[in-house]
Amino acid sequence: MQQPPIQQQQQQTSSPTEFLNNVIGRPVLVKLNSGVDYRGILSCLDGYMNIALEQTEEYVNGQLKNRYGDAFIRGNNVLYISATKLRE
Amino acid sequence: MSTTNQLLPLELIDKCIGSKIWVIMKSEKEFTGILRGFDDYPFPIKLQDMVLEDVIEYENTPEGRKTTKLEQILLNGNNITMLIPGGEGPES
Numbered sequence: 268m269q270q271p272p273i274q275q276q277q278q279q280t281s282s283p284t285e286f287l288n289n290v291i292g293r294p295v296l297v298k299l300n301s302g303v304d305y306r307g308i309l310s311c312l313d314g315y316m317n318i319a320l321e322q323t324e325e326y327v328n329g330q331l332k333n334r335y336g337d338a339f340i341r342g343n344n345v346l347y348i349s350a351t352k353l354r355e
Numbered sequence: 356m357s358t359t360n361q362l363l364p365l366e367l368i369d370k371c372i373g374s375k376i377w378v379i380m381k382s383e384k385e386f387t388g389i390l391r392g393f394d395d396y397p398f399p400i401k402l403q404d405m406v407l408e409d410v411i412e413y414e415n416t417p418e419g420r421k422t423t424k425l426e427q428i429l430l431n432g433n434n435i436t437m438l439i440p441g442g443e444g445p446e447s
Contacts, residue, residue, distance in 0.1 A: 280372050280373065280391055280392040281391040281392050281406050282392040282393070282394065282395070282406065283392065283393065283394050283403070283404045283405070283406055283429055284394075285392075285406075286391075286392075286406045286427070286429050287429065290429075296425075300382070300434065316404070316429075316431060343433075345431050346384075346430070346431055346434065347425075347428040347429060347430045347431060348428065348429045349410075349425045349426070349427065349428040349429075350426065350427050350428075351426045351427065352408070352426045352427050
């Protein structure tokens with residue numbers, strides 16, 4: 268019986284750039300400072316957190332209000348970008 | 356010679372990578388989660404966006420506190436007020 272090495276228990280650090288490279292093309296949740304949520308497929312983004320989403324759904328107070336095929340979100344409004352973890 | 360023991364505030368946060376951190380925002384929002392990293396530049400002068408994992412988002416509203424669980428987020432650094440290393444969040 269062997270204990271797993273510590274390196275396997277602690278995940279390596281992940282810089283914002285790595286995070287962004289990992290989430291492009293995946294479904295994400297983008298929350299704005301106003302509280303409005305956007306769910307969609309992240310097509311691309313830049314260092315300002317300007318975001319282009321596909322198949323976008325707009326949620327206000329948790330309720331679906333709108334759907335957009337493509338949406339551009341100006342980065343200054345973004346509070347966070349959330350994704351589910353990649354499982355290997 | 357005399358300044359070698361001094362640690363810049365953000366170098367303290369750099370030491371927190373891999374452990375739990377409590378983030379308090381300008382607005383009525385707080386986050387707890389494991390700090391995974393932040394931008395190298397212009398560290399250690401200005402705090403930029405940070406990556407958090409196993410996050411709980413706390414939103415304080417007039418109707419009470421709302422919590423949301425998130426697996427992994429990139430948090431915009433613009434609206435951060437305070438970082439508490441090892442903080443367990445507002446409910447502890």
